[in-house]
Amino acid sequence: xxxxxxxxxxFPNKEQAEALLNKLPKGIxxxxxxxxxxxxxxxxxxxxxxxxxxxxxxxKFHDIPRTVAAxxxxxxxxxxMLNVHAAGGKEMLEAAKEATLxxxxxxxxxxxxxxxxxxxxxxxSIGGSGNIxxxxxxxxxxxxxxxxxxxxxxxxxxxxIKKRCGKDFLTVVPGVRPKGASAGDQRRIATPxxxxxxxxxxxxxxxxxxxxxxxxxxxxxxxxxxxxxx
Ligand code: C5P
Numbered sequence: 001x002x003x004x005x006x007x008x009x010x011f012p013n014k015e016q017a018e019a020l021l022n023k024l025p026k027g028i029x030x031x032x033x034x035x036x037x038x039x040x041x042x043x044x045x046x047x048x049x050x051x052x053x054x055x056x057x058x059x060k061f062h063d064i065p066r067t068v069a070a071x072x073x074x075x076x077x078x079x080x081m082l083n084v085h086a087a088g089g090k091e092m093l094e095a096a097k098e099a100t101l102x103x104x105x106x107x108x109x110x111x112x113x114x115x116x117x118x119x120x121x122x123x124x125s126i127g128g129s130g131n132i133x134x135x136x137x138x139x140x141x142x143x144x145x146x147x148x149x150x151x152x153x154x155x156x157x158x159x160x161i162k163k164r165c166g167k168d169f170l171t172v173v174p175g176v177r178p179k180g181a182s183a184g185d186q187r188r189i190a191t192p193x194x195x196x197x198x199x200x201x202x203x204x205x206x207x208x209x210x211x212x213x214x215x216x217x218x219x220x221x222x223x224x225x226x227x228x229x230x
Pocket of ligand 1: 008010033058112114115116117152153174175176184186204205206207208
């Protein structure tokens with residue numbers, strides 16, 4: 001089960017990231033986002049990968065197709081999973097996928113449908129029409145048509161996505177909060193158990209582990225909560 005969890009290394013530098021990793025069991029996946037990537041760069045990503053961690057590089061590329069394909073080419077052989085914004089459109093998604101296939105062990109390419117911090121009101125204010133679930137399902141389908149391996153999405157949309165795209169289409173789910181944990185800036189949240197029961201393939205968990213007084217115990221509790229659903 002531990003291989004289905006990616007801990008979000010949302011830290012400003014490698015010292016803090018490594019201090020956390022030293023407290024966690026091997027086998028857990030790590031998600032490296034913009035904050036750490038911009039400070040430590042690709043060499044750090046490679047180092048983590050060479051230590052045996054599965055690396056999800058969360059840089060959420062979103063640009064014209066050629067630029068995104070070029071960016072994907074720079075990182076594709078250094079991670080196991082990376083992502084692009086579905087809002088970039090089909091041509092951009094296809095170009096990104098094609099770029100991943102040029103390396104020996106292509107990373108899984110995951111589309112970001114809609115940020116989990118976007119509420120229904122935020123969605124309307126950025127010009128979105130219809131409800132969030134429809135928009136997410138539409139974008140997930142677009143990602144599948146473009147050949148992507150799955151999507152990042154909230155637990156609340158996992159069932160609809162699996163229904164529309166099939167069970168093999170991966171769902172990577174942030175916004176996971178064990179009971180009693182603070183939601184922080186996340187809006188569409190679910191407990192680890194709910195996320196797994198709905199069919200999520202991978203859980204991305206940051207603060208409930210990284211800010212815990214005892215990160216190893218926080219992870220252990222999460223694993224305990226979801227172990228019956230293996
Ligand atoms: O601390 P928390 O558990 O909220 O961390 C969630 C992580 O997942 C953060 O690194 C955030 O950037 C990322 N993420 C997200 N929503 C998305 C895509 C990524 O929260 N749609």
